[in-house]
Amino acid sequence: MEKPGKLKTSNWGIVIFTLLIVAILTCSAIFFGKTVFYTVLCVIPLLAAITHFVSFLRTKNWGHLIPMLFYVFIGLLFFPALAFNQQTRVILAACALVLFIGEIIVLSSKRINWRYREILELAAYPVEESYNGFTPRAFPAGEAQYTKEEIIGFTKFMIKHVIAYPFVEENRVVLVVPENMFVYMLLLKRGYKKDTYVTFDFKGKVSVTIAKKDYQKYKEEFTFDQLCASLGNLFIEFLELYQKDKSREIIDKLNAI
Amino acid sequence: MDFKTASQLGSLISKDYAENFFKLLVIYQDISASEAASRLNLHISTAQDFLEGLNSQGIVSKKEVLEKKRPYFRYSLKKKTLTITIDFAALYNKLAHQDRLKWHIREKKNSGAIFKKFSKSDYISALYFFTGKGRARVEKKINLTRNQGNFLLYLPFPTEPFLSVADIIKKAKIEESNIPEVLDIIAALLNHKIIEKR
Numbered sequence: 001m002e003k004p005g006k007l008k009t010s011n012w013g014i015v016i017f018t019l020l021i022v023a024i025l026t027c028s029a030i031f032f033g034k035t036v037f038y039t040v041l042c043v044i045p046l047l048a049a050i051t052h053f054v055s056f057l058r059t060k061n062w063g064h065l066i067p068m069l070f071y072v073f074i075g076l077l078f079f080p081a082l083a084f085n086q087q088t089r090v091i092l093a094a095c096a097l098v099l100f101i102g103e104i105i106v107l108s109s110k111r112i113n114w115r116y117r118e119i120l121e122l123a124a125y126p127v128e129e130s131y132n133g134f135t136p137r138a139f140p141a142g143e144a145q146y147t148k149e150e151i152i153g154f155t156k157f158m159i160k161h162v163i164a165y166p167f168v169e170e171n172r173v174v175l176v177v178p179e180n181m182f183v184y185m186l187l188l189k190r191g192y193k194k195d196t197y198v199t200f201d202f203k204g205k206v207s208v209t210i211a212k213k214d215y216q217k218y219k220e221e222f223t224f225d226q227l228c229a230s231l232g233n234l235f236i237e238f239l240e241l242y243q244k245d246k247s248r249e250i251i252d253k254l255n256a257i
Numbered sequence: 258m259d260f261k262t263a264s265q266l267g268s269l270i271s272k273d274y275a276e277n278f279f280k281l282l283v284i285y286q287d288i289s290a291s292e293a294a295s296r297l298n299l300h301i302s303t304a305q306d307f308l309e310g311l312n313s314q315g316i317v318s319k320k321e322v323l324e325k326k327r328p329y330f331r332y333s334l335k336k337k338t339l340t341i342t343i344d345f346a347a348l349y350n351k352l353a354h355q356d357r358l359k360w361h362i363r364e365k366k367n368s369g370a371i372f373k374k375f376s377k378s379d380y381i382s383a384l385y386f387f388t389g390k391g392r393a394r395v396e397k398k399i400n401l402t403r404n405q406g407n408f409l410l411y412l413p414f415p416t417e418p419f420l421s422v423a424d425i426i427k428k429a430k431i432e433e434s435n436i437p438e439v440l441d442i443i444a445a446l447l448n449h450k451i452i453e454k455r
Contacts, residue, residue, distance in 0.1 A: 133416030135364055137372045138379035140411055140428075169377045199379065207379045207410075225414040 006124040007117060007217050013179070042079030045071040055112070055185045061160050063111035070099035110255055114181045115163045118257040120196075120214060123231035124222055132221035138207040139225060141232020144200065144239055151200050154242045161251060163238075167192060172201035175235065179214075198235045208232040262314070263343045269310045270339075274299060278307060279334075282317065287333040308332045349437060357440045358423040361455040362447075363413035370451045372409065380406035386449050397449075404435040405442045412452065419455040 021044060029037040049071035056064035073096040077089060106112060146154070155166035155173050164175035165184040176184065176192040183189040196214045199207050208228040215224070238250050269275065277297055281288060294304035311317040312332065316339065319330045371385040384399045401409065411429040413420045422443060431439060446452040 131416050133366050133414055135372070135414050137364070137381065137412075137414070138374070138410060139414065140379075171377070193374070209379070223416045225417045228414070 005121060006219060006222075007120055008219055038078050042075045042077075045078075046075040049075065051182055051186065055182070058185050059160050059162060060156075061112060061162065063106045063109075066099060066102040066106045067112070070096060070103045073099055110251075112162055114179075115161070115254050116177055116179050116181075118254045119163065119177050119231070119234070120217065121257050122234050122253070123227060124218060126230050127222045127226045129223040129226060130220045131223045133224045134212060134215050134221075135224065136209070136212065138199070138209045139228035139232065141198070141206045141208045141229055142236070143204045144206055144236045145204060146200065146239060146243065148202050150243060151202070151239070154200075154239050157242055157247055157250075158238075163250070163254065164198070165192075172199050174199045177214075196231075198232060200235075200239070206232050206236060208235075258342050260343060260348060263341050265310070266314055266339070266341055269307065269314070272307065274303075275307075278304075282332070282334040283337075285333075287320065287331040289329055289331050291329075351437065354437065354440045357443055358421070358426075358436075360422050360443070361419035362422060362425075362443065362452050363417055363419050364415050365450055365453040366415035368415075368451045370449075375406065379410055381409040382406055384409075384446075384451065386451060388449070399442070399445060401442065402435075402438055404429075404431050404438055407431060408439045408442070 024044075025037065025040060028040040049068045052064045052068035052071065056062070056068065073092055077092045077096055151173050152168060155164075155168065155175060158164040158175055159166055162181055164177050165181060167174040167176065174192060174197050176195050176197040178184060178189075178192075178195045184192075194211055194213075196211045197209050199209075201207075208231050210224070210228055210231065215221075215227070241247060241249050272278075274297055278293065281293055281296060285292075290305040290308055291301050293299070293308070294301040297304070308317060308319070308330075312319050316334070316336055317332045318335050319332050321328050322331055369387060372381045373383040373385065374380065375382040380403060381401055383401060386397055386399075388395050388397055407429045408425060408431060411425050413425075422440070426436060426439060443452070447454060
């Protein structure tokens with residue numbers, strides 16, 4: 001099921017983030033000395049550990065515990081560099097190594113990977129026509145059969161597998177497909193209107209809104225209504241699989257991208 | 258009574274001196290503008306305009322008289338009561354707008370309009386668009402009713418085939434009684450080039 005990607009490959013966000021961390025570490029070593037450097041080297045993984053712990057609490061996805069523990073051990077390994085003796089540090093390093101292998105396994109199994117790119121790729125897969133016609137309006141993507149309990153259960157499944165971030169509102173649920181899931185997990189962002197999202201109201205109506213920034217991530221300007229319809233159909237298909245207890249197929253479909 | 262006549266009458270009787278003026282017209286068999294003006298402490302042209310206005314609406318009659326070979330008008334009240342009746346429903350010609358139901362429309366590509374949604378809903382609550390160019394560019398806003406917002410939700414995207422207004426109304430499940438407000442907004446959207454018509 002190998003298909004050519006329809007999204008642009010450049011991901012400057014990650015590159016800039018990595019360069020920023022390297023810059024902070026370098027500056028702390030040059031300007032503030034060894035102790036501050038080790039402190040920063042410890043604080044960064046500990047922040048990452050907190051992020052994964054909060055993600056675990058919000059998603060109930062055990063996969064987040066492995067990277068969390070890995071970052072905790074890395075933090076401990078470096079922060080008290082002057083306080084811990086050699087033997088303790090060796091033990092910490094060994095634990096960190098084991099957890100690092102665990103993290104590689106978790107990441108390669110895509111258990112905690114955000115599915116932003118996969119969702120956009122799957123949405124674009126059936127769309128062949130290119131005719132720009134972006135509009136920020138919501139696209140009525142049809143209707144689906146579900147109960148309120150089913151759709152709320154579905155949202156829990158979607159957040160657990162980090163496919164979409166849910167908002168349960170008075171008369172509908174909103175499944176947001178953000179590029180960066182952490183901003184929602186850590187409650188750094190409350191509004192979803194600038195992201196791509198699919199809504200399921202409690203009367204069975206489904207609508208799709210694709211953000212301009214996400215639309216611009218495609219290599220081509222796909223015919224916009226077809227792209228919206230495709231994204232809506234994809235989520236309806238996911239819901240139907242969930243209703244039939246075939247959730248595994250959703251994960252397989254995403255992993256196949 | 259048509260709206261224009263009613264508004265002219267309303268304008269006349271809303272003058273702050275109108276009540277006293279009518280009192281004079283009831284008391285006097287006929288009265289000239291200068292007599293009324295001196296009695297009410299008004300400028301003669303104000304009294305003249307008021308009486309001419311009443312005459313044009315058929316509330317007073319005027320008669321030309323001569324005094325030392327100089328002609329002037331005397332006014333007398335023709336009606337002792339005045340009823341203003343306006344049929345608001347007549348302001349909207351339903352049949353004239355019915356042809357809009359047959360229009361085939363969709364959102365115009367790159368219209369530049371910004372669609373603001375109702376919070377926690379996909380219905381459009383307001384439309385922002387720009388008129389003019391360069392420094393003369395002005396932002397305009399149209400607040401929409403719930404039915405208009407619902408209609409716009411089902412308006413075909415710029416890449417979709419055109420759809421008749423009647424079909425969009427059907428998809429949006431808009432009630433018959435709310436159709437006029439939808440037809441009204443279509444004309445405004447077309448004027449501002451936010452939608453296009455086939």
